[in-house]
Amino acid sequence: PTALLWFRRDLRLGDHPALLAAVDAAGPDGTVVPVFVVDPRLWEPSGRPRREFLRGCLADLREQTGGALVIRSGDPARVLPDLVRETAAGSVHVSADAGVYGRARDAAVERALGEVPLVCTGSPYGVAPGRLLKDDGTPFKVYSPFARVWRARGVHSPAARPDRLVWADGVRTEDLPPAQDLGGTVLPPAGEQAGLDAWTLFRDQRLLGYATGRNTPGTDGTSRLSAHLRYGTVHPRTLVAEAQALGEDSAGAVDKFVGELIWRDFYADVLWHRPETAREPFDPEMRRMEYDSGPVADEHFAAWAEGRTGYPIVDAGMRQLHGEAYVHNRVRMVVASFLCKDLHIDWRRGARYFFDHLVDGDLASNQHGWQWVAGTGTDPSPYHRVFNPTRQGQQFDPDGTYVRRWVPELRDVPDRYVHEPWTMPGGPPEGYPAPVVDHAEERQVALARYQAVRGA
Numbered sequence: 264p265t266a267l268l269w270f271r272r273d274l275r276l277g278d279h280p281a282l283l284a285a286v287d288a289a290g291p292d293g294t295v296v297p298v299f300v301v302d303p304r305l306w307e308p309s310g311r312p313r314r315e316f317l318r319g320c321l322a323d324l325r326e327q328t329g330g331a332l333v334i335r336s337g338d339p340a341r342v343l344p345d346l347v348r349e350t351a352a353g354s355v356h357v358s359a360d361a362g363v364y365g366r367a368r369d370a371a372v373e374r375a376l377g378e379v380p381l382v383c384t385g386s387p388y389g390v391a392p393g394r395l396l397k398d399d400g401t402p403f404k405v406y407s408p409f410a411r412v413w414r415a416r417g418v419h420s421p422a423a424r425p426d427r428l429v430w431a432d433g434v435r436t437e438d439l440p441p442a443q444d445l446g447g448t449v450l451p452p453a454g455e456q457a458g459l460d461a462w463t464l465f466r467d468q469r470l471l472g473y474a475t476g477r478n479t480p481g482t483d484g485t486s487r488l489s490a491h492l493r494y495g496t497v498h499p500r501t502l503v504a505e506a507q508a509l510g511e512d513s514a515g516a517v518d519k520f521v522g523e524l525i526w527r528d529f530y531a532d533v534l535w536h537r538p539e540t541a542r543e544p545f546d547p548e549m550r551r552m553e554y555d556s557g558p559v560a561d562e563h564f565a566a567w568a569e570g571r572t573g574y575p576i577v578d579a580g581m582r583q584l585h586g587e588a589y590v591h592n593r594v595r596m597v598v599a600s601f602l603c604k605d606l607h608i609d610w611r612r613g614a615r616y617f618f619d620h621l622v623d624g625d626l627a628s629n630q631h632g633w634q635w636v637a638g639t640g641t642d643p644s645p646y647h648r649v650f651n652p653t654r655q656g657q658q659f660d661p662d663g664t665y666v667r668r669w670v671p672e673l674r675d676v677p678d679r680y681v682h683e684p685w686t687m688p689g690g691p692p693e694g695y696p697a698p699v700v701d702h703a704e705e706r707q708v709a710l711a712r713y714q715a716v717r718g719a
């Protein structure tokens with residue numbers, strides 16, 4: 264028989280339980296049809312970096328399957344039943360999609376397939392969303408207890424490669440989706456081997472120093488695996504297994520790194536239980552928070568988006584976003600805090616902008632990363648701890664390496680001024696703006712607005 268393997272956020276062949284299930288279903292004489300559906304409802308709203316990275320992953324899969332990958336565009340609830348008829352497939356295999364749209368789409372596909380089963384095996388997560396509950400049977404709302412239970416449960420071992428795998432050939436396919444014009448944005452290489460290479464480099468050269476190195480945006484201290492995890496060219500299971508097999512020396516760093524993978528699972532779990540939190544504050548009380556809109560807010564937003572707020576670390580972060588479709592985690596927190604608490608702009612506007620421009624843009628991690636910073640989300644940072652962009656820069660980028668890399672106007676500024684160039688005798692260097700707002704004043708405004716919500 265023939266089995267269909269529908270790829271979504273699992274664009275790899277290694278450590279792939281749904282592929283094994285498809286091979287099993289096909290049996291010793293059967294073939295597997297690998298298919299990717301370009302769904303306009305996901306493709307259209309994706310920013311160009313994500314489209315281009317996805318395109319690269321598909322090119323890689325096509326090569327890895329010896330050209331057997333079938334690409335079809337359209338509504339999966341129409342495309343898949345057609346393909347099942349054409350190939351006489353007996354089952355359709357997927358890794359579960361926990362996303363808000365993905366769940367609804369899968370239900371529609373399942374109905375449209377009728378008698379032919381849609382078989383879910385595995386998920387893009389270490390522990391699939393919805394699996395872990397508190398003792399009282401309710402979902403976790405706070406990271407630390409979720410992480411404790413996650414660690415106690417552990418993750419499965421990586422799946423082996425199938426012994427025998429014959430791809431169906433001769434099935435009609437469309438071309439890869441069109442290449443995207445990225446302007447000057449440089450993306451990391453896409454595809455499974457690129458993901459594994461990035462992982463190996465990190466494991467062998469950076470993991471040991473991760474606990475501290477992860478906080479300094481001027482050095483490449485983190486794995487840069489987020490886009491690969493987003494598209495499933497690597498699975499967290501592979502990473503956890505290999506990291507935990509390292510020696511005692513790395514135990515602390517591995518613990519920290521696994522802790523970050525748990526954040527990813529945690530946010531996916533939160534979104535699974537509360538899908539409306541992709542748009543609404545997780546904390547309902549925070550719906551009353553007052554944000555600015557109108558021409559001044561629009562000007563402020565533009566200054567933020569274009570990296571010309573006059574606060575070097577904020578501007579460097581937003582320019583990194585345009586340069587690499589990626590921002591270092593510490594700086595994501597700083598620029599998000601600046602938008603919400605210094606410019607008083609709704610986190611949703613910033614989240615949308617990130618989502619359009621990030622190559623790793625992921626609904627759960629992005630919306631909840633923003634909500635965490637905005638103080639509207641799970642486990643919020645105490646609202647009064649407003650990130651001070653100058654202090655953050657001085658602490659985590661003390662010699663200005665990161666700022667100088669992304670803000671050429673500041674390249675020759677002495678270290679002591681690099682995070683507060685407005686204090687230079689004669690003001691900031693030519694071409695670099697004065698601060699758009701005064702941080703100390705806006706912090707007071709943010710706190711007062713917060714008090715108005717909490718005090719009411």
Ligand code: FAD
Nearest residue numbers: 485486487488489523526527592595624625628629632633
């Ligand atoms: P590493 O430090 O090497 O971490 C390894 C992996 O763990 C990451 O690839 C990621 O999958 C996961 N991870 C690490 N930190 C977090 C976190 N705080 N939350 C969830 N998962 C995490 N991450 C995304 O993948 N997509 C997003 O759209 C996204 N938007 C964010 C928006 C804001 C405002 C903030 C504060 C954070 C956001 N993050 C997002 C989380 C984090 O910034 C990135 O995952 C991380 O910077 C990616 O770099 P890395 O792969 O080198 O991370």
